[in-house]
Amino acid sequence: MATVPASGVTLLEALPQPTSGDARQATRQSYVGSFTELTVDVYGVSDLQRDILTDGEGKFSFPLVGTLEGAGKSPTQLAAEIEDRLRGRFVRDPQVTVNFKATSAATHLLSQAVTVDGQVQRPGQYPLVGRATLMRAVSLAGGLTELAKRDEVLVFRKVDNRQYVGIYNLEAIRRGNYADPEIFPNDVVIVGDSPQRRLFEDIIKAATLLSTPLIVLTNLTNNN
Structure with a gap:
């Protein structure tokens, strides 16, 4: 020294x-990465409830929204981004929740x-x-x-x-x-x-x- x-x-x-x-x-924040399993739910719109698997770059597609860059973002950040893209054009006041699927949650809590x-x-x-x-x-x-x-x-x-x-x-x-x-x-x-x-x-x-x-x-x- x-x-x-x-x-x-x-x-x-x-x-x-x-x-x-x-x-x-x-900070024990979990982030989305490659091949991450997610559940996405738009409250009150049954057609917009989906199980999602991100690709090798952490991207995924969602109806009416298009492709989203998930890598390095938290589920809360992704939910807000989906709400912004839906608001006004497709859903008046969207309420979106994004969560890790139970099968992969334990892994991502350590991520x-x-x-x-x-x-x-x-x-x-x-x-x-x-x-x-x-x-x-x-x-x-x-x-x-x-x-x-x-x-x-x-x-x-x-x-x-x-x-x-x-x-x-x-x-x-x-x-x-x-x-x-x-x-x-x-x-x-x-x-x-x-x-x-x-x-x-x-x-x-x-x-x-x-x-x-x-x-x-x-x-x-x-x-x-």
């Missing part, structure tokens, strides 16, 4: 894993999300079920944009009420220079240039991310 003078940060050897206490404190932002195709929140890595998280968000700055990717993580930031080079990971780091629920991944990245610009310039990631303990606030 080393402290960088006048920078407000401490450099570490590795990004720590969340503790059981962090897991208990995390929490990673936030992926910056220069990716589909920024947003994506559910994590099982083990996931940084490269996998970027893939969930549709991969990088054409102009993505892939050599400085930030991972924000809070452990024991302390804010940590890991700064990685995706090309170095692809080459096998160092391991693809594991990603945990409630992590925030930011790809490319951003206000958050510029906070660490002086430290990044002095680092060689091709051979090792840069891990920082900081008191700075992450507003994502």
Whole structure:
């Protein structure tokens, strides 16, 4: 561990894993993902009661509404979106409920999300079920944009009420220079240039991310 003078940060050897206490404190929100079983009910309209299975990208179709992007959204968010699309044109005052089917509810209650932002195709929140890595998280968000700055990717993580930031080079990971780091629920991944990245610009310039990631303990606030 080393402290960088006048920078407000401490450099570490590795990004720590969340503790059981962090897991208990995390918001226990369930999110829709790939091949998720849902029940959708529009109150008072029997023809609009459906069992739904999302596709491999978390999308599904619903009568009169069309295709919805379900991945990374909660059932409550999806219900509000369906109501907005039905309101006025098809149903005067729609009341929609969306729930996980009982057969898959237990799995999704354990599913929490990673936030992926910056220069990716589909920024947003994506559910994590099982083990996931940084490269996998970027893939969930549709991969990088054409102009993505892939050599400085930030991972924000809070452990024991302390804010940590890991700064990685995706090309170095692809080459096998160092391991693809594991990603945990409630992590925030930011790809490319951003206000958050510029906070660490002086430290990044002095680092060689091709051979090792840069891990920082900081008191700075992450507003994502």
